[in-house]
Amino acid sequence: MKSEGVAAWRCPQYRGNKDERHPQPPQNDYVTFETANVDASAFQPPYVKQERSNESQRVSLGHEQPPYVKQEPGNESQRVGLGHEQPPYVKQEPGNESQRVGLGHEQPPGHQPSNVVRPSLWLSEGLSVEDPKMFLQPGTRPISQEQLVNEVKGIYAGLVMVEKKCVEICQQQSQTTTKLSNEQWQALIALHRTLLHAHHDFFLACQHPTASPALRSLLTKYTMPARLWRHGIHSFLELLRHRLPHSHEHILSFVYLAYQIIGLLMESVPTFHETWIECLGDLARYRMAIEEADIRDRENWSNVARMWYNRAADRSPTTGRIQHHLAVLARPNIVRQLFYYTKALISGVPFVNARDSIMLLFTPFLKKFEVTSQKYPKMETSLVTAAGLLFTRGSIHDYCGHITHFVSELDGTINRTGSNFKVQGAEVASSLIAMVLDFGCEENFLWKALCASSERMKQRPTEGQPDLPTDTPEVEDPMVKVRIQQKFWEDNGPTNPQDFTQAAPPTGDRLG
Numbered sequence: 001m002k003s004e005g006v007a008a009w010r011c012p013q014y015r016g017n018k019d020e021r022h023p024q025p026p027q028n029d030y031v032t033f034e035t036a037n038v039d040a041s042a043f044q045p046p047y048v049k050q051e052r053s054n055e056s057q058r059v060s061l062g063h064e065q066p067p068y069v070k071q072e073p074g075n076e077s078q079r080v081g082l083g084h085e086q087p088p089y090v091k092q093e094p095g096n097e098s099q100r101v102g103l104g105h106e107q108p109p110g111h112q113p114s115n116v117v118r119p120s121l122w123l124s125e126g127l128s129v130e131d132p133k134m135f136l137q138p139g140t141r142p143i144s145q146e147q148l149v150n151e152v153k154g155i156y157a158g159l160v161m162v163e164k165k166c167v168e169i170c171q172q173q174s175q176t177t178t179k180l181s182n183e184q185w186q187a188l189i190a191l192h193r194t195l196l197h198a199h200h201d202f203f204l205a206c207q208h209p210t211a212s213p214a215l216r217s218l219l220t221k222y223t224m225p226a227r228l229w230r231h232g233i234h235s236f237l238e239l240l241r242h243r244l245p246h247s248h249e250h251i252l253s254f255v256y257l258a259y260q261i262i263g264l265l266m267e268s269v270p271t272f273h274e275t276w277i278e279c280l281g282d283l284a285r286y287r288m289a290i291e292e293a294d295i296r297d298r299e300n301w302s303n304v305a306r307m308w309y310n311r312a313a314d315r316s317p318t319t320g321r322i323q324h325h326l327a328v329l330a331r332p333n334i335v336r337q338l339f340y341y342t343k344a345l346i347s348g349v350p351f352v353n354a355r356d357s358i359m360l361l362f363t364p365f366l367k368k369f370e371v372t373s374q375k376y377p378k379m380e381t382s383l384v385t386a387a388g389l390l391f392t393r394g395s396i397h398d399y400c401g402h403i404t405h406f407v408s409e410l411d412g413t414i415n416r417t418g419s420n421f422k423v424q425g426a427e428v429a430s431s432l433i434a435m436v437l438d439f440g441c442e443e444n445f446l447w448k449a450l451c452a453s454s455e456r457m458k459q460r461p462t463e464g465q466p467d468l469p470t471d472t473p474e475v476e477d478p479m480v481k482v483r484i485q486q487k488f489w490e491d492n493g494p495t496n497p498q499d500f501t502q503a504a505p506p507t508g509d510r511l512g
Contacts, residue, residue, distance in 0.1 A: 145212065152205045152215060159198040163231050166195055170235040180243070185250040192236050192254065196261045199228045203269045225275045233258045233279070237286055244290070251290055259283045274315050281308030281325060302329055318348030324357060334376055334384050337361050339427035342387075342434030346447075348454070350440050362388030379413045382406035383428065390435055 143151075169188065173180075180188075205211075206219050219225070237258075240251035259280065266276035284305035291298040306329050313322045320343070327340030338361065344354040364372040365385040373381040386402040389395065414421050438444035 143208075143210065145210065148205065148208055148211060149215065152202065152218070155198060155202045155205055156218075159195070159202055162191065162195045162198055163227065166192055166231055166236070170231075170239050173239055174242070179246060182250075185247060188236065189250060189254050189257070192232060193257060195232045196228070196258065199224065199232060200261060200264060200268075203265060207269055207271070219269075219271070225272045229275075229279055233283075241286075241290070248290065252287075255283055255287050255290075259287075274312060277308050277312045277315070278322070278325075281305045281312060284308060285325070285329070305329055320344040320347035320349055320351030320354065323347060324351045324354045327354070327357065334361065335380050335424060335427050335431070338384055338387055338431045342431050342439060345440040346434050346437055355439075358391065362391060366392065366394070377409075377413065379406060379409035382409060383431065387431065387435055391439055 169191070202224065203219065206215055208215075236254065237251065240247045240254060244251070262276050262279045262283065266273060266280070269276075282305075284301050288298050288301035288305060291301060306326065309322055309325045309329070313319075313326065316322060323340045323344035327337050327344060330336040330340055338358075341354055341358040341361065344351040345358075361384065365381065366388050369381075369385060373385075382402045382405040386399055386406060389399040389402065414425075417424070434440070437447045437450070440447055442448070
């Protein structure tokens, strides 16, 4: 598989502590609800007139048959309309007291009219069986806290049992290369489907409107979202991926199944909305990576994954892992890849694994610059190559040559691109800032100073600080602007100059 394909599979393997222990509470019976058997004949709709003595059936709303309908004695067939005989497709048997509805078709043996309700519901609403009054809502049986706890325990006990089986099978199959049959794959999919449904039931039970705070906290206490992704989806997807192309149909089926379950959880359990969004993005990226025949379908799923990751980035802008996912999807745009990879490294929560992934971008430019540079504009190749030399501690002489070439090509690129450069310009600026910070290297004194300032800002109390006005008039005096800016940084934690002096640059020069 090509390097792009390999990188496309890089999903976060775990979203929790993989050494956690799962307590197994005793199994309890599920809560059962009583159902009443109702005789449908007891609730015959009042507007249908049924006469046992008359063998002919009246279909009108309780009225006698009109005089213009000819009725001959001894003829058991019914006339409909202006004296015409009943059509041949209407079956009418003498002596059958069941009512014919519609085009004369008989009711099925166990048919129960839609307006039939249980007598217990009528009595709970203060209505009699003969009273056709409509009640506002169906009756419900409230569940006690003890019943809900027993229900949660029973669901969790079954979940742990199925989860243990899934873990054992995935570990066993990952250590062998034996080819599985279609029936075996379908059995494994059914097993993981059971686990996903058990997770769904457990989430809904813990989020019940009458659930106590202790019951709701079980989802976080037992790290259920992480276990759902790790044991219920990711491990099995990796097993299927390593068995491609023989498992192609099965991995498609399971991706769609997992996508549907996570979509339901995002609607029904919004507490972990950010987690579900990232899971949907990962599933869409899997779907994109396994699509090799239809390029349009692959691009569609790439856009779907990008959409979910952008939503996750909007909700968690300081998480570098999300930026790394977007960098993988940015191919073949090299400037956009550089933009997202560098953001992943200098975010508030840096994603360290991006240091390995970014080399997939730099290696072709550092080893085969003459060949690779022919595929992209000169400005882009110069910027990416200079960033690669800075990241790998390459020759400073080569770095200066590429960065000088980048600056000389920048004006011409802006003139040719016009207003479309607004997007790429922001990506270039962010990448240059990351290069100044040495891609978040701990030895960079600017990065150390910014990290120290950020930690000091987190420790400062936020209570009592006035909100900045949003409707202040524009200030034209430049001296007043300077004083306002100085006042702002004094009140909102300026960068301490001592942070820069304490973080001296490393000694030694790079090779020229």
